[in-house]
Amino acid sequence: MIVILKPDADLQTQNRLIDWIRSQNVEVQLAQGQRQTVLCLLGDTEQIDAEQIAAWRIVDAVKRVSEPFRRSGRRAHPQDTVITVGTARLGGGHFCLIAGPCSVETEEQIVALAKAVKASGAQMLRGGVFKPRTSPYDFQGLQDTGMALLKLARQETGLPIVTEIMGIGQLPLFADVDVIQIGARNMQNVELLRAVGQMKKPVLLKRGLCATLRELLLSAEYLMTSGAEQVILCERGIRTFDDYTRNTLDLAVVPMLHELTHLPVIVDPSHATGAAALVAPMALAAAAGGADGLMIEVHDDPVHAKSDGAQALRPKEFDALARRVFAVREAARG
Ligand code: PEP
Ligand code: MN
Numbered sequence: 001m002i003v004i005l006k007p008d009a010d011l012q013t014q015n016r017l018i019d020w021i022r023s024q025n026v027e028v029q030l031a032q033g034q035r036q037t038v039l040c041l042l043g044d045t046e047q048i049d050a051e052q053i054a055a056w057r058i059v060d061a062v063k064r065v066s067e068p069f070r071r072s073g074r075r076a077h078p079q080d081t082v083i084t085v086g087t088a089r090l091g092g093g094h095f096c097l098i099a100g101p102c103s104v105e106t107e108e109q110i111v112a113l114a115k116a117v118k119a120s121g122a123q124m125l126r127g128g129v130f131k132p133r134t135s136p137y138d139f140q141g142l143q144d145t146g147m148a149l150l151k152l153a154r155q156e157t158g159l160p161i162v163t164e165i166m167g168i169g170q171l172p173l174f175a176d177v178d179v180i181q182i183g184a185r186n187m188q189n190v191e192l193l194r195a196v197g198q199m200k201k202p203v204l205l206k207r208g209l210c211a212t213l214r215e216l217l218l219s220a221e222y223l224m225t226s227g228a229e230q231v232i233l234c235e236r237g238i239r240t241f242d243d244y245t246r247n248t249l250d251l252a253v254v255p256m257l258h259e260l261t262h263l264p265v266i267v268d269p270s271h272a273t274g275a276a277a278l279v280a281p282m283a284l285a286a287a288a289g290g291a292d293g294l295m296i297e298v299h300d301d302p303v304h305a306k307s308d309g310a311q312a313l314r315p316k317e318f319d320a321l322a323r324r325v326f327a328v329r330e331a332a333r334g
Helices: 011-022 050-054 108-117 141-155 167-172 188-198 215-223 254-259 269-273 278-290 317-332
Strands: 004-006 028-030 035-041 061-063 082-086 086-088 096-100 124-125 160-166 179-182 203-206 231-235 265-267 293-297
Touching: 004 188, 011 028, 011 035, 035 269, 050 061, 096 108, 096 317, 108 141, 108 317, 124 141, 124 278, 141 160, 160 167, 167 188, 179 188, 179 215, 188 215, 203 215, 215 231, 231 254, 254 293, 265 278, 269 278, 269 293, 278 293, 278 317, 293 317
Parallel strands: 096 124, 096 293, 124 160, 160 179, 179 203, 203 231, 231 265, 265 293
Antiparallel strands: 004 035, 004 061, 028 035, 082 086
């Protein structure tokens, strides 16, 4: 950590600051420039609160040299983490297609879609039963009934299930879920992150609508310090000024996250674009860009879907896309 002092910093306060830092068991080295003094903090600086130092009036800026990604960071764990769920594998060169409807609606719908996406090569089934809708007047999900239907589809196909938890009160219902999804809106719900982490299950953590990568990785840290080891990160688009897409797909985060973390990174082109016509091109781009998997919404009757119909692929469209995704993966292997 580096602390840059203001040009007019008085010696007395400077010495008090240095004493205070040293009292935190961190060594301080001084670099005296012509105008400004820089303090180089050496040792276990991660336990120091940068904001506490910035609060000193004589401090101009505080910069961390290393990020506090103790568990999710590459430095802590140089090899890629490979996550295994049933027969599906993600990370370290393994790729996984996760597909299914935005919301579980009926037994016929979820079982038929599960069979269809499995036949196309999907290795996990997604389906929302607790839906974080923007409006309280929109369909909120089938909740416990939906969970039972999702499990039935798992039983019929053998596909592991991925579904979103919205609050800690729902935890008992998720004991038997293969991958617990934390949605974009809850990425920084610390209480939920801690409680889900304690379940020690695989977690799919979506990037928040306005979250930086640092914030995403710190949320992964909450899960991991609470007990979760298998965390999948998901880029699902962020909010920008674009007016023709639901969100802006930030694809560069895939290689960037691969540099920062050993955790697998997948892309959700459905929520990132909001439009079925844009899903295939972005899915292919993500596969070419090194994503460890894709999560895609599929519906047999998008026009009558209870949520996100505009971005849903029909099973036939998903089947055609899946073939192209696998071909792109082969070609990109190099
Ligand atoms: C979803 O996957 O159904 C969902 C609500 O996604 P997000 O949290 O990315 O909006
Ligand atoms: Mn959706």
